Amino acid sequence: MPETSSRPSKQSVRFIRAREAQACAVMEDYVEMIGDLIRDLGEARTADIAERMGVAHPTATKAITRLKREGLAVSRPYRGVFLTDEGEALANRVRARHRSVVELLVAVGVPRETAELDAEGIEHHVSDRSLEAFNKFLANEAKEGKD
Amino acid sequence: MPETSSRPSKQSVRFIRAREAQACAVMEDYVEMIGDLIRDLGEARTADIAERMGVAHPTATKAITRLKREGLAVSRPYRGVFLTDEGEALANRVRARHRSVVELLVAVGVPRETAELDAEGIEHHVSDRSLEAFNKFLANEAKEGKD
DNA sequence: ACTGAAGTATAGCCAAGGCTAAAAAAAATG
DNA sequence: CATTTTTTTTAGCCTTGGCTATACTTCAGT
Numbered sequence A, B: 001m002p003e004t005s006s007r008p009s010k011q012s013v014r015f016i017r018a019r020e021a022q023a024c025a026v027m028e029d030y031v032e033m034i035g036d037l038i039r040d041l042g043e044a045r046t047a048d049i050a051e052r053m054g055v056a057h058p059t060a061t062k063a064i065t066r067l068k069r070e071g072l073a074v075s076r077p078y079r080g081v082f083l084t085d086e087g088e089a090l091a092n093r094v095r096a097r098h099r100s101v102v103e104l105l106v107a108v109g110v111p112r113e114t115a116e117l118d119a120e121g122i123e124h125h126v127s128d129r130s131l132e133a134f135n136k137f138l139a140n141e142a143k144e145g146k147d
Numbered sequence C: 001a002c003t004g005a006a007g008t009a010t011a012g013c014c015a016a017g018g019c020t021a022a023a024a025a026a027a028a029t030g
Numbered sequence D: 001c002a003t004t005t006t007t008t009t010t011a012g013c014c015t016t017g018g019c020t021a022t023a024c025t026t027c028a029g030t
Helices: A012-041 A046-053 A057-069 A085-107 A112-125 A128-146 B012-041 B046-053 B057-069 B085-107 B112-125 B128-146
Strands: A073-075 A081-083 B073-075 B081-083
Touching: A012 A046, A012 A057, A012 A081, A012 A085, A012 A112, A012 B012, A012 B046, A012 B112, A046 A057, A046 B012, A057 A073, A081 A085, A085 A112, A085 A128, A112 B012, A112 B112, A112 B128, A128 B112, B012 B046, B012 B057, B012 B081, B012 B085, B012 B112, B046 B057, B057 B073, B081 B085, B085 B112, B085 B128
Parallel strands: none
Antiparallel strands: A073 A081, B073 B081
16 A cells, blocks of 8 residues: 655645545445345345445445455355444444434434435544544433433 | 335435535535635645645646536646636535534534544535534524523 | 756556446246 | 246446656746
8 A cells, every 4th residue: 555645735634534434435335234134134135235225236246345355244156245243343333323423413403304315425424533522412412302 | 035125215315315425525625625725825736736635646637627627617738727607606615515514513512623624524415405404503503602 | 048847747557336238047937 | 847037246338536657848047
C-alpha cells in the first residue's frame, strides 16, 4: 500500500478520510444484508441479496467474492452465503450504528421515512466518536421524555 | 420453506438512493473547493485543487474535465478553473448544507473537530427534507439558548 | 531572449462496482 | 429418468476515480 501523499495538507485530511469510509460502505451494506437474510430466512441466497440490494445478480456475486477475499464471508459454489465471526461482528456493529443514526435523525425532527432513506448513506461516515455522542444524546432525550 | 422470492423488495430503494447520492459526492466536493479557492485566492489552479482535495494532480485534472462536461465549470488549457452560474449555485448550496451538518453534529454533542471530519462524508446523503429539519432544530436551539 | 524550473495535461495502469448475455449447475416436473 | 425451469456463476464491457511517468506549456531569472 503506497503512501497517499508525503505531506497531506490540513484541509485534505477530511477528504481522504471520507474516501476511506466510502470504500468500506458497500462491504458493510452487504454484510449487514447477509446477516439480516440469515436471521430472517435461515440462509442468504445470491438472488435475495441482489434483489434487496437493488443490483443485478452478477453484481452481488462479485461483491460476495470480495467479501470472501476480505475474510468476512464464506460460501461454496451454488450454495448460500454465510458470515465468518468477523463478518458477523461487523454486521452487528453496522446494524447498531444504523439504528442509532435513524433514531438521532428522528430525534432532531426528520420524518421517520426520510430518516430511513438518508441513514443508509450517512451511517458509513459516522465515526465511533460521533456515534457515542448520538447515543448519549438519545439516552438523555429518553430520560427527559420520561419526566 | 417460506416462499419469499415473489415479494418485491422495498428495501432496495434506499440503497439505490444512497448510490445515486454518492455519485454526486465527488463533483460536489470539487465544486465547493473551487468556489473556496476563487474566494480565497482569486482563482482556482489545478495544483491547489489537487493539494487541498488530497489527490494527485492528474486526478484533479480528470475531475475538472468531468465538471466541464457537466456544465459546472469552465477552463482553458494551462489556465485556472472557474465555475459556471450553475456551478456557483451548487457550490453555495453544498457549502450551506455542510455548515448545517457540522452545526447539527456539534449541537447533539459531537466534538467540533470530529464533526468537521465526519460532516465531509455525511453531507452528501442529507436530503433537503433532513436539511430542513436540521435547520429548524438549530434555530430552536438558538432561541432556547437565548432565554 | 534563452533556459531551466514550475505548473499543467496526457497516456496508460489499476480496482471497484455497476451492467447484459450466456453458460453451467441444481432443482423441479412430467 | 429425462427434460425443463430456476438459480448461480462466468465472461466481458463500461465509468469513476485513484495512481505514476512522461510530455508539454508558461513563466521567471539571468
